[in-house]
Amino acid sequence: MTLTARPDRLFIRRHARSQRFVLAQITAPAADRRRERSAVNLAFVLDRSGSMGGEKIRLARRALEEGIRRLDSKDRFAVVAYDDAIDVVVESTSASPEAKRNALAQVARIEARGSTNLADGWLRGCEQVARHQRPDEVDRCLLLTDGLANVGITDRAELEKHAAEIAMRGITTSTFGVGLDFDEGMLEGIASSGRGNFRYVEHAVQIPDYITSEVGETLEVVARDTTLCIETEPGVLVDPIGPYRSHTSGTRTVVELGDLVSEQHLDIVLRLAFPYGQVGITTRVRISVTDRDGVLDPTPVEIAWEYADHHRNDAQPRDRDVDRAVALQFAAKARQEAVELNKAGQYRTASDRLASVGRRIRGYAGSDPELIRLAEELDEQGVAYAAPVAPGMLKQHHFASANVRRSRDASGGVRRER
Amino acid sequence: MPRPWRDLLTLYCATVKICQMPDAADEYTLSDLAELADVTPRTIRYYIQGGLLRSPDVAGANTRYDEGHLWRLRLIRRLQREHLPLAEIRNRLIALDDDQVRTLVGGSAESARGSAVEYIRSVLTSRGVAAQSARPSAPCRGSHPSRPAPRPPAPVAGEAHLAAVGGASSAPPPPDRSQWERLTLSPDLELHIRRPLSRLDNRRVDRLISIARQLLEEVP
Numbered sequence A: 001m002t003l004t005a006r007p008d009r010l011f012i013r014r015h016a017r018s019q020r021f022v023l024a025q026i027t028a029p030a031a032d033r034r035r036e037r038s039a040v041n042l043a044f045v046l047d048r049s050g051s052m053g054g055e056k057i058r059l060a061r062r063a064l065e066e067g068i069r070r071l072d073s074k075d076r077f078a079v080v081a082y083d084d085a086i087d088v089v090v091e092s093t094s095a096s097p098e099a100k101r102n103a104l105a106q107v108a109r110i111e112a113r114g115s116t117n118l119a120d121g122w123l124r125g126c127e128q129v130a131r132h133q134r135p136d137e138v139d140r141c142l143l144l145t146d147g148l149a150n151v152g153i154t155d156r157a158e159l160e161k162h163a164a165e166i167a168m169r170g171i172t173t174s175t176f177g178v179g180l181d182f183d184e185g186m187l188e189g190i191a192s193s194g195r196g197n198f199r200y201v202e203h204a205v206q207i208p209d210y211i212t213s214e215v216g217e218t219l220e221v222v223a224r225d226t227t228l229c230i231e232t233e234p235g236v237l238v239d240p241i242g243p244y245r246s247h248t249s250g251t252r253t254v255v256e257l258g259d260l261v262s263e264q265h266l267d268i269v270l271r272l273a274f275p276y277g278q279v280g281i282t283t284r285v286r287i288s289v290t291d292r293d294g295v296l297d298p299t300p301v302e303i304a305w306e307y308a309d310h311h312r313n314d315a316q317p318r319d320r321d322v323d324r325a326v327a328l329q330f331a332a333k334a335r336q337e338a339v340e341l342n343k344a345g346q347y348r349t350a351s352d353r354l355a356s357v358g359r360r361i362r363g364y365a366g367s368d369p370e371l372i373r374l375a376e377e378l379d380e381q382g383v384a385y386a387a388p389v390a391p392g393m394l395k396q397h398h399f400a401s402a403n404v405r406r407s408r409d410a411s412g413g414v415r416r417e418r
Numbered sequence B: 001m002p003r004p005w006r007d008l009l010t011l012y013c014a015t016v017k018i019c020q021m022p023d024a025a026d027e028y029t030l031s032d033l034a035e036l037a038d039v040t041p042r043t044i045r046y047y048i049q050g051g052l053l054r055s056p057d058v059a060g061a062n063t064r065y066d067e068g069h070l071w072r073l074r075l076i077r078r079l080q081r082e083h084l085p086l087a088e089i090r091n092r093l094i095a096l097d098d099d100q101v102r103t104l105v106g107g108s109a110e111s112a113r114g115s116a117v118e119y120i121r122s123v124l125t126s127r128g129v130a131a132q133s134a135r136p137s138a139p140c141r142g143s144h145p146s147r148p149a150p151r152p153p154a155p156v157a158g159e160a161h162l163a164a165v166g167g168a169s170s171a172p173p174p175p176d177r178s179q180w181e182r183l184t185l186s187p188d189l190e191l192h193i194r195r196p197l198s199r200l201d202n203r204r205v206d207r208l209i210s211i212a213r214q215l216l217e218e219v220p
Helices: A055-069 A097-107 A118-130 A156-168 A184-193 A204-218 A310-315 A320-343 A347-365 A369-384 A391-405 B003-019 B030-037 B041-049 B067-081 B086-094 B098-105 B109-113 B116-126 B155-166 B199-217
Strands: A002-007 A011-013 A019-027 A040-047 A076-082 A086-094 A138-145 A171-178 A198-201 A221-231 A237-241 A246-249 A252-261 A265-273 A282-290 A301-308 B179-186 B189-195
Touching: A002 A282, A002 A301, A002 A320, A011 A310, A019 A221, A019 A282, A019 A320, A040 A055, A040 A118, A040 A204, A055 A076, A055 A097, A055 A138, A055 A204, A076 A097, A076 A118, A086 A097, A086 A118, A118 A138, A118 A156, A118 A171, A118 B116, A138 A184, A138 A204, A156 A171, A156 A184, A156 B116, A171 A184, A171 A204, A184 A198, A184 A320, A184 A391, A198 A204, A198 A391, A237 A252, A237 A320, A252 A265, A265 A320, A320 A347, A320 A369, A320 A391, A347 A369, B030 B041, B030 B067, B030 B116, B030 B199, B041 B067, B067 B086, B067 B098, B179 B199, B189 B199
Parallel strands: A011 A301, A040 A076, A040 A138, A086 B179, A138 A171, A171 A198
Antiparallel strands: A002 A019, A019 A265, A076 A086, A221 A252, A221 A282, A237 A265, A246 A252, A282 A301, B179 B189
């Protein structure tokens, strides 16, 4: 495992609350091929509402079949299908060859029917996993939908809260949205609060690949429930810039990163605000990672900032890699906000949001070509967002930004090298 | 504070109480306790008879169990996982008061929050969706020929039946509900339930499911 942490600048002003950014980078260790991997305990929750009829349900069934085939007898799986009725199609079972055969037969019977009780279907799937939780396994619920939750709990904040509570108790949730009609904000919110992954499945034909990719990830988890811990001296404010949930208690901030997959790479951006100080004094920040099972090396890395006068502050070099990582995070966040605003018909606000972040970035871009290009892209997008944007394009932009924020590639997969 | 604000505050507090899960007084009926602890009511009665749990306050329809019972059930579960025999578990529990049990079980932040099963069931219960029975359903025997699942029959007969059994249960369900849940009791038997049900009917359904499963597992 490697953990590095780099500041954008190393001097801070004594008479102003200096704001500095840190780029923490984690590379998870490689899975030890000589040792048995952890068992997984999964629930597949499948939307079989009427709109899933035809190709979508057929491909979803195939995705389930392929996902189940990848498991072996030390793993468990369950299948829940929902429309306005919830069916536990396959009760949680260990993935023996006979159980898999029976399950495939049951899955083949799932047909598209009614409306969409996403919440109860998902909770039932989580319950299937929860009833058979064991230590040292990866517990995850995979939720696939093509539409809006229109029966049962439909409030996004409530669903996110439940996802967070269930994740705290060891079961993560990953979500898959198919087509144009689902609510990407809600699905990503559930996955984010649930410490799992969100994927936009633009075309039904991608369903099997995305599902098996997610199953594959669970089979390669090397560290569960990882967190980045930041310890500072009193008076320093830590603000993680990114989609991860975090809590601060005293001088300690913890950022929840979810499960890490073999050799996965993560970039995490932090904003720090320093109190007043005296020239020559240094203030230290220690950054470390932990995980539920103590697999990751907890040795912290340390950054020391020095209070200095204006001259030294103005003249100090900037770490451009950090600047770029910071800019990407702010840009991605603004883009997701612009998607929501454009969807809601607030075109002026959407456009302004993008333009203002573009301006900010240009402010510290200097002559850096990447930052300049990013600012230009935001300007262009700002113009486009001043009018209604097609739903498919909105979903593409939303997904692309979600992936940037979580250091994932264009299809939502894990990044394994810088 | 002025009267209208006080009324508003009282209303707010009352609303918060209703929304709390589980019951704000931290007392449970037998079936609520069973759901939260992920055991059957029969098991709880067995533990009481065997001296692992103390008898609850009152008896009959108003029997109430408290948090101490829930903590003890969790501790029993944990000790069972460590392969202790029940006699040994009883000896240990007898020696502990509720606070000590709570400390043992609530040692880590995780245990204090309760398990995932407990949380999920408390959400489903508060929405009138019955949790799955603690016993696993019968395994699927062989594959079945493909056949589309039939829509459940019109609700009228079902409502009349429940009303006949219940007597003074809740008011008839509103006509626009259409959420049916199917529970598989065996490969050839299903129970169709229209949600949401009243708490009383939920408990009846749970009993029905336990009895059905016992019947189906009997060897003729």
